[in-house]
Amino acid sequence: MMIEQGGRGGVADYTADLVAALAERGVGVEVATARDHEVDYPASTAVHPVFTYVRRRSWALTVARRMQLIRAVNGLAYLAGVARLLPAARRTRLVHLQSGEFPPLLAVASVLVRLAGARIVLTPHNTFDRGQSWARSHAVCQRLAARVVVHTSADIPRLTRAGRERAVVIPHGDYGSLAARATPGDRATVRHELGIPRDATVALVFGQLRLDKGIEDILAALPLLPELHVIVAGADAGAGGMVRCAQAEVGSGDRLHLIEGHQSWDAAAGWFAAADVSLFAYRIASQSGVLLLSYAFETPVIVYPTGGLPDAVDDGVTGWVTARPEVPALVDALLSAVEIGADGCAARGRAGAEMARARFGWSTIAEATAGTYREAACH
Numbered sequence: 306m307m308i309e310q311g312g313r314g315g316v317a318d319y320t321a322d323l324v325a326a327l328a329e330r331g332v333g334v335e336v337a338t339a340r341d342h343e344v345d346y347p348a349s350t351a352v353h354p355v356f357t358y359v360r361r362r363s364w365a366l367t368v369a370r371r372m373q374l375i376r377a378v379n380g381l382a383y384l385a386g387v388a389r390l391l392p393a394a395r396r397t398r399l400v401h402l403q404s405g406e407f408p409p410l411l412a413v414a415s416v417l418v419r420l421a422g423a424r425i426v427l428t429p430h431n432t433f434d435r436g437q438s439w440a441r442s443h444a445v446c447q448r449l450a451a452r453v454v455v456h457t458s459a460d461i462p463r464l465t466r467a468g469r470e471r472a473v474v475i476p477h478g479d480y481g482s483l484a485a486r487a488t489p490g491d492r493a494t495v496r497h498e499l500g501i502p503r504d505a506t507v508a509l510v511f512g513q514l515r516l517d518k519g520i521e522d523i524l525a526a527l528p529l530l531p532e533l534h535v536i537v538a539g540a541d542a543g544a545g546g547m548v549r550c551a552q553a554e555v556g557s558g559d560r561l562h563l564i565e566g567h568q569s570w571d572a573a574a575g576w577f578a579a580a581d582v583s584l585f586a587y588r589i590a591s592q593s594g595v596l597l598l599s600y601a602f603e604t605p606v607i608v609y610p611t612g613g614l615p616d617a618v619d620d621g622v623t624g625w626v627t628a629r630p631e632v633p634a635l636v637d638a639l640l641s642a643v644e645i646g647a648d649g650c651a652a653r654g655r656a657g658a659e660m661a662r663a664r665f666g667w668s669t670i671a672e673a674t675a676g677t678y679r680e681a682a683c684h
Contacts, residue, residue, distance in 0.1 A: 306394055306423070308414075309403040310383055312339025315512075315594040316405045316430055322478055324350055326671035329484045332678070335397065337390050355392065356386040374672050380410050387414045390673035393667045399682055401426040402450075408442035409435070415449045428454040429539050430465040435517060440465075447471065451684035452481040452677050456592035457613025473680075477592045477617075481658070484601035488569035490578030499536070499562045501579065505652075507534045507641045509580035509604065511573065512595045513542040514565075519609065520544045520584030524589045525632045526559045532643050535584075538564040538576045577602035581650040582593040582624070582642045586635055587611050600661040617665075623657035 309320040314329070321344040324334050328347045336346055342352040358379045394400050394479045404411055418425055429443075447453055447468030455461060456477045461469055468475035493503060501507060510523060514537065524547065529534055537548050545565060550592040552558040564576070577583070583599035583606045588613035599606050606624035620626040625641060627634035642650055 306335050306400045308337045311405055312342030314622050316403050317344045320403050322667050326667035330671050332675050355389045357382050363639045383410055387417055391421040393682040394418050396422045399424050404429045409438035412442040415446045419449050424681050426452045432460040433589055450682035457616050459613040460591050473677050475667050477668045478670045479661040480598040480601040487574035490575035492578045495575040495579040501534045506532055507580045509583045510537045511577055512539045514539050514544040515542045516544050517588050519588050522586045523584055524551045524634050526636045529636050530639055534560045534608045536562045536576055538568055540567050577604050579602055590614050600657035603654035603658045605650055607659055623653055624661050628652055
């Protein structure tokens with residue numbers, strides 16, 4: 306039983322690709338997800354749409370927002386969904402939790418699953434907290450799990466002692482399947498619509514706009530690079546206001562292009578087509594699904610030497626790993642991208658796509674995951 310409660314976003318896409326790869330290997334997986342999930346699963350996979358959230362535009366959402374009850378209502382909906390899954394968990398005997406839920410709720414869910422008699426494989430995806438620390442909740446989850454799957458060895462020191470004892474490193478998978486769903490973007494058309502010169506170097510920041518993604522450093526680098534345009538595309542998660550303020554500044558605001566909100570795959574294909582390089586100036590990181598998505602769209606990457614990000618970059622071949630996680634080092638890497646030009650960046654993007662298919666193919670990841678299931682069943 307695979308539990309991915311969100312039904313949309315990066316963890317949901319990861320889960321769908323993993324389930325499909327497991328199915329190809331003959332590993333039977335049932336999936337529990339949101340009623341309004343936006344991902345497709347193989348026809349042979351039993352899907353349990355048990356999680357009901359208040360998130361669509363409706364009178365209920367309006368009332369919940371005004372009363373500041375959304376988190377509470379959705380949290381109760383999550384636990385109710387887990388409760389409905391307990392008979393299936395008891396039957397399957399093995400539950401793979403794809404985390405992404407509020408840590409205390411995930412801890413409660415872990416307790417319920419173990420009480421039902423099932424063993425747990427946990428994939429945290431992120432091994433750090435944004436904001437408040439939930440160390441006790443993480444300790445409960447990792448203590449109750451038979452195996453804890455992380456995407457890079459850099460994650461292991463951030464686990465609890467119990468988590469480190471149970472840790473298994475399985476890389477994040479290639480996102481070529483996601484890029485294949487999109488209508489190919491036209492570089493010249495997208496640049497024209499945004500008012501970007503055809504010969505300018507363009508850097509892309511894609512995904513949720515969070516402060517821990519180092520957007521402040523990117524905005525600080527922009528005035529130092531008059532040849533550079535930056536596209537920022539994603540839903541505001543705390544850093545949108547910073548970008549809007551930077552747009553109002555004289556000298557660089559006209560080279561900063563903000564597209565707010567959830568981005569469809571077709572829209573994403575356009576932003577990646579317009580870009581020469583994708584930026585990951587993360588202050589803290591595990592691994593990044595957007596980095597693998599960049600490779601899928603044949604866009605090279607610039608990453609800070611943070612967490613597991615360098616593990617997915619062949620420096621000088623598929624992108625750049627900056628010398629330090631600082632603005633001057635970011636400027637140096639961006640200057641290199643400007644110097645090699647569009648053709649040089651495109652060559653690195655193709656190399657990144659090739660490396661991702663070879664190193665992060667889903668068949669290899671499914672094989673490692675199936676092995677982890679066997680270990681967990683005997684734990």
